Amino acid sequence: MFNEERHLTSPIRWGMVGGGRGSEIGHAHRAAARRDGFFQLVAGAFDLDAERGREFGSNLGVAPERCYADYTTLFASEAAREDGLQAVSIATPNSTHYEITKAALEAGLHVVCEKPLTFSVAESETLKALAASKNRVLGVMYGYSGFPMLHQAREMVRRGDIGDVRVVNMQFAHGFHNTAVEESSPGAKWRMNPEVSGPTYVLGDIGTHCWQAMEMVTGLVPDELSCMRQSFIESRAPLEDNAHVMVKFKGGAVGTLWASAVNAGSMHQQKIRIVGSKASIEWWDEHPNQLKYEVQGQPAQLLDRGMGYLYGDNPGVCARIGGGHAEGFFESWANIYHRFALAMDAMERHDQAALDGLWYPDADAGISGNRLLECCVESADGGSAWVKF
Structure with a gap:
């Protein structure tokens, strides 16, 4: 079970850039960071509108x-405080x-950044090196990776329960942008x-989530990939609202990734x-407390979170409450913030x-994303040519 007796000497003095009024992701960060008492929200630059941001932050107790x-004023002003x-x-x-x-790393702060970390591998590698030189944590908020059953899957792969990995199928394919919702x-x-989102839409927005889960669970190292992408809502071009990727991994395993915002009804x-x-x-993230386990020649099994037959010696499999009760999105995020x-x-x-x-x-994790x-953009723009990862 989760150890609620674990504490730091004092909560980490923590702030936010963005995540203001109406931001679902901002709320998710705050709820997760404060869940276990490890972080205390003391400052922020919550909104491009300074007065609205001040009102919002004050309503949160800041x-x-x-x-x-x-953010520049935030970092400079807080650096001048003993309790910054x-x-x-x-x-x-x-x-x-x-x-x-x-700017945050240069100010000596630990950083948790939304994904994608940057627009390019080069930029992300620069940030990694800067974090290392400052002895600071640079975390990327892949919030689904806190679900215990993904860590159970990781342990099962590591311990050889499924044998050698041969095939990985990844998908994140919703239907909420099946029409031009961006108009409103x-x-x-x-x-x-593309000026704000970067070179991709669904691949970066949701495809990187299942890609990160694949790397965390399997440890596979990609070798090359081929990608095709489409803009079914034509006004979204050159950004894709649907994409399919084929992957070859070092060692012989293969995989596919489907990212879509036009999977109608999903x-x-x-x-x-x-x-x-x-x-x-x-x-499956819509049923995150279960993991299917299918052994060739035996009846399929459905493993449940919080049960004694799981690998309880792995802290990632720890449950916050006993089996049968549902743990969800906010618990997963809290698990990640706990680790941060x-x-x-x-x-x-x-x-x-x-x-x-x-x-x-x-x-x-950010660099791999x-x-x-x-690689997907290079492949798709080159007629789905195979590209070295």
Whole structure:
């Protein structure tokens, strides 16, 4: 079970850039960070409208004088305080991630950034090196990776329960943008603007989630890929609202990834199926407390979160409540923020052993996501040619 007795000496003084009024993602960050008492929200630059951001932050309990008009003022002003920020989360549109993350790291802050980390592999590698030079955590918010049953799947692969991995099928294919919703939705509009979103839409917005889950669970190393992408709502071009990717991994395994916002009638359909030489496992985010386990020649099994037959010695499989009760999205995010806090604490104490034993979605997860997007664009623009990863 989850250890609620674990505490830090004092909560990490934490702030946000973006995530203001009406932001679902901003709320998810705040709810997750405060869940276990490891973070305390003390400052922020929540909105491009300074007065609206100040009002919003004050309503959250942040002192009005610590609700800043922009991130540069936030970082400079907090650096001058003895009780200033120690960490910041960045929940702004994609095009701003690099410059804000860079400024935060240069200000000596630990950073949690929304994905994609930046627009390019080169930019993300620059941020990774900067974080290392400053001895600071750089986490990327892949919030689904906190679900315990994904960590159970990871352990099953690692311990050989399914044999050698042969095939991985990944998909995140919803139907909510089956029409031109961006005409009336500001949140959708910027995601379909290449100047703000970057070189992709659905591949970067949702495809990277199941890609990161694949890497976390299987440990497979991509070798090359081929991608085709479409803009079924023509006004979205050159950004895709549907894409299919074929992947060859080093060692001989193969995979596919389907990312779509036009899968009419679908809610999420985020799934990952891993086929081994002895058995297969499958996880679906709409039923996150279960993991399918199918051994060749035996009846299919449905493993449930919180049960004693799981690999309980793996902290990632820990349940916050007993089996049968549902744990969901916010618990997954809280699990990730819990790991971010432990990493920040260990880094402050220069405890490399603790860091080595702790998994969390770090800069390398962000870099791999960027590499996926760059390779997919190159492949699709080259007539779905195979591209080295």
